[in-house]
Amino acid sequence: MVSIFLQSPTFLTPLSYPFSSRSSTKRTQHGASLSLRVTASRSSFDVVVVGGGIIGLTIARQFLTGSDLSVAVVDKAVPCSGATGAGQGYIWMTHKKPGSDVWDLTLRSHELWHKLAESLTDDGLDPEELLGWKKTGSLLIGRTTEECVALKQKVHELSEAGLRTEYLSSAELLLKEPAILVNDNTGAAFLPDDSQLDAHRAVAYIEKGNRAFATAGRYAEFYNEPVTGLIRSDGDSKVVAGVKTLKRNLYGKKATIVAAGCWSGSLMHELLKDCNIPLDVPVKPRKGHLLVVENFDSFHLNHGIMEAGYSNHQSASVSGLDVDERMLSISMTATMDTSGNLVLAISNFREQP
Numbered sequence: 166m167v168s169i170f171l172q173s174p175t176f177l178t179p180l181s182y183p184f185s186s187r188s189s190t191k192r193t194q195h196g197a198s199l200s201l202r203v204t205a206s207r208s209s210f211d212v213v214v215v216g217g218g219i220i221g222l223t224i225a226r227q228f229l230t231g232s233d234l235s236v237a238v239v240d241k242a243v244p245c246s247g248a249t250g251a252g253q254g255y256i257w258m259t260h261k262k263p264g265s266d267v268w269d270l271t272l273r274s275h276e277l278w279h280k281l282a283e284s285l286t287d288d289g290l291d292p293e294e295l296l297g298w299k300k301t302g303s304l305l306i307g308r309t310t311e312e313c314v315a316l317k318q319k320v321h322e323l324s325e326a327g328l329r330t331e332y333l334s335s336a337e338l339l340l341k342e343p344a345i346l347v348n349d350n351t352g353a354a355f356l357p358d359d360s361q362l363d364a365h366r367a368v369a370y371i372e373k374g375n376r377a378f379a380t381a382g383r384y385a386e387f388y389n390e391p392v393t394g395l396i397r398s399d400g401d402s403k404v405v406a407g408v409k410t411l412k413r414n415l416y417g418k419k420a421t422i423v424a425a426g427c428w429s430g431s432l433m434h435e436l437l438k439d440c441n442i443p444l445d446v447p448v449k450p451r452k453g454h455l456l457v458v459e460n461f462d463s464f465h466l467n468h469g470i471m472e473a474g475y476s477n478h479q480s481a482s483v484s485g486l487d488v489d490e491r492m493l494s495i496s497m498t499a500t501m502d503t504s505g506n507l508v509l510a511i512s513n514f515r516e517q518p
């Protein structure tokens with residue numbers, strides 16, 4: 166979830182898109198170099214980014230590599246303390262619906278991650294080492310005749326949208342993934358180009374790149390500093406000049422960007438409560454559970470695996486489920502991560518109080 170306050174006479178231009186996420190577990194950190202934090206005594210930057218998750222750090226990276234602007238990232242804790250640190254890192258298209266409101270964004274994101282991995286390889290570096298990158302492909306598995314009919318339709322739609330995909334019968338599925346139980350009613354949509362990464366490694370890589378700009382005075386991090394308010398030009402004007410943290414004022418001369426993940430809704434509400442501006446930030450926490458079985462060797466999974474019902478969490482129109490039915494919908498994913506751990510995740514649509 167990202168909202169941007171641009172420094173302009175028109176005050177606010179909130180650019181928002183929804184992410185639903187909730188940190189539920191902490192995983193082993195791979196290489197995140199928290200001791201190398203880059204702070205600065207100065208308090209004025211071109212851009213202030215609130216939130217140092219994968220989104221905030223990537224926004225900072227984009228400004229640093231694509232412009233000559235200076236950037237400060239401020240976080241109430243540290244990167245990976247939010248949803249980013251809990252995520253499985255699937256870069257999957259398999260459960261997305263062409264034409265849905267998140268389709269273009271997902272496709273672009275998928276392309277950019279692939280390009281990053283390829284550019285590392287081209288530079289003689291190892292994307293698996295640096296990002297935990299694995300091109301596993303993904304399997305969306307149906308276990309009833311109805312689900313398999315829907316999966317065939319899905320394969321057709323994804324192919325029409327330009328993705329490499331195929332429908333697998335139960336026998337074909339078993340050849341690809343011998344460890345799973347199948348019967349005559351089982352089938353799968355297979356996307357060979359889907360991938361996964363390790364969020365901790367990816368964050369460490371992005372942080373390292375951002376920190377390279379610190380010596381030129383273009384980058385600083387302010388971690389463990391919750392943002393508590395907005396600084397407004399001339400006291401109470403509608404022009405946002407930066408943010409207040411518990412320790413300091415940070416000025417964003419050109420923009421202040423809120424990328425605080427699932428906290429963005431409540432944070433924006435809090436920051437704007439005195440501004441008399443109606444703002445609906447469409448971010449709702451979603452419950453999920455993640456089980457990581459370390460050094461798992463009882464069986465091996467070759468691909469990322471997801472139950473067909475997972476698609477229902479993305480779009481009601483895929484399944485025709487109404488909101489009440491989706492509220493009860495639960496489905497599961499399974500994968501092996503770069504470190505050989507089995508990662509089982511259960512997600513449901515139930516909103517958290």
Ligand SMILES: Cc1cc2nc3c(=O)[nH]c(=O)nc-3n(C[C@H](O)[C@H](O)[C@H](O)COP(=O)(O)OP(=O)(O)OC[C@H]3O[C@@H](n4cnc5c(N)ncnc54)[C@H](O)[C@@H]3O)c2cc1C
Binds near residue numbers: 215220427
């Ligand atoms: C269990 C789980 C599994 C997931 N699996 C996947 C997956 O496989 N693939 C996928 O694409 N996505 C997955 N996601 C979703 C993905 O992790 C999130 O969409 C993504 O990490 C969001 O990144 P973010 O930077 O927006 O949020 P976050 O990583 O949550 O970062 C937000 C940051 O804002 C900071 N913050 C909050 N309030 C303040 C404040 N007042 N002041 C300063 N800082 C503040 C927080 O400390 C935090 O570091 C998963 C999520 C979860 C929970």
